[in-house]
Amino acid sequence: MPLIFSLLAGIIFGAGLALSDMVNPARVLNFLDFAGSWDPTLMFVMAGGLAVTTLGYWLVFRRNAPVADSQFHLPTERQIDLPLVGGAALFGIGWGLTGICPGPAFADLVTLEPKVLLFVAAMLVGMVAAAVLRGRVYAMRAMRES
Helix, strand or coil, rough: HHHHHHHHHHHHHHHHHHCCCCCCCCHCCCCCCCCCCCCCCCHHHHHHHHHHHHHHHHHCCCCCCCCCCCCCCCCCCCCCCCHHHHHHHHHHHHHHHHCCCCCHHHHHHCCCHHHHHHHHHHHHHHHHHHHHHHHHHHCCCCHHHH
């Protein structure tokens, strides 16, 4: 059942991206171009997403448990650390340079555009590299502490 909910959420998210034209990198790049052809569309999409998320969290957390699981699985880490800041910075740099972020990139795969294929490939390589690096850092810390 959780897989069906995940699939449904992905379909709704992808449809929203396509409907709002957020799969078009020019929308993002024009949003960041205050001195040129500024396009506020992304701001309205984000505001809509924030409103739906706020209402959704309010409704969901009134329950004792989610519909498709026995408990909520919430992040336990509350510390702002270097991996968080570094990852956010890399994400922002990549998004600002290309106008593509992971959600729209996966939706854009159907276009088979070389820049999208290259972006997704680079993103996947980066994810694997980050996981390997994180594993090595944790292993080195564990060795030092023992």
